[in-house]
Amino acid sequence: MLPLRLLIGLVLSTFIGYLGYRRAALTRSGWLGAIITGTVIFGFGGLEAGLLLVVFFASASLLTRYKESAKTDIAMNFAKGGRRDLAQALANGGVAMIAALIWGLSHNPIGLAALVGALAEANADTWATELGILSKRLPRLITTGREVAAGTSGGITPLGSIAAVIGAGMIGLLAALFRSDWRLFPIGLLAGSIGALVDSLLGGTVQGIYFSEIRHTETEKPIELEGTPNRLLRGHRFINNDVVNFASTLIGAVVAMALFNA
Numbered sequence: 001m002l003p004l005r006l007l008i009g010l011v012l013s014t015f016i017g018y019l020g021y022r023r024a025a026l027t028r029s030g031w032l033g034a035i036i037t038g039t040v041i042f043g044f045g046g047l048e049a050g051l052l053l054v055v056f057f058a059s060a061s062l063l064t065r066y067k068e069s070a071k072t073d074i075a076m077n078f079a080k081g082g083r084r085d086l087a088q089a090l091a092n093g094g095v096a097m098i099a100a101l102i103w104g105l106s107h108n109p110i111g112l113a114a115l116v117g118a119l120a121e122a123n124a125d126t127w128a129t130e131l132g133i134l135s136k137r138l139p140r141l142i143t144t145g146r147e148v149a150a151g152t153s154g155g156i157t158p159l160g161s162i163a164a165v166i167g168a169g170m171i172g173l174l175a176a177l178f179r180s181d182w183r184l185f186p187i188g189l190l191a192g193s194i195g196a197l198v199d200s201l202l203g204g205t206v207q208g209i210y211f212s213e214i215r216h217t218e219t220e221k222p223i224e225l226e227g228t229p230n231r232l233l234r235g236h237r238f239i240n241n242d243v244v245n246f247a248s249t250l251i252g253a254v255v256a257m258a259l260f261n262a
Helices: 002-022 028-065 068-075 086-106 109-132 158-179 184-205 241-261
Strands: 209-212 217-219 231-234
Touching: 002 028, 028 086, 028 109, 028 158, 086 109, 086 241, 109 158, 109 184, 109 241, 158 184, 184 241
Parallel strands: none
Antiparallel strands: 209 217, 209 231
16 A cells, blocks of 8 residues: 555645645745655655645645735745745655654554644744734744844744644644544644744744845845845854754654653
């Protein structure tokens, strides 16, 4: 059955990735990332894991396009804008892909818990970002509480925090329904929410944040589009948003495994 599941996963992820590419949610490399993660997660994790990935990708794409015109200026501060590339796809889905491999090869349910935790965190972070930047309140830096510009890494708002909990809970709830195991609902809810909180902490402390002298604002971009280098304000140059996302989904997976064994 594994070769057949891998083939089905390849076909479905190619088609879904194509839709994301056509709707400008993915770059060409992001489409490749969707194919890689989708094929492995569906092939080794089965239908339930594949459906959870589809839900994450679909909700992320829809929320990225929700009130897109209001996010245009803020998106300029993100390292790569709104379209997700290969690195972003692997940063968000890489841990879930590894968890699917563990689950599929060992048949140990701890792999399923890790997959749910990783996808719940990725969904929570996406919901928090895409809805939080629309908040009428300025975000506050999680480390100091000072007000920062919308879209600043490490900045949190009540709207974004609520969105993160809902996004995590949705993955947990669907996993519980798909597997008829209601432990997965609180596991996804807690693991995803905790992972999203860690994401904000990492964004406010170790992630490289720069100041654009041209646009007079904080940004994740080390270099402006025309080639002007930006000044490092805080964090480390080698830690970008992709590194933070991968680390946060890993935290979500570890928390889920710990809760599953509790």
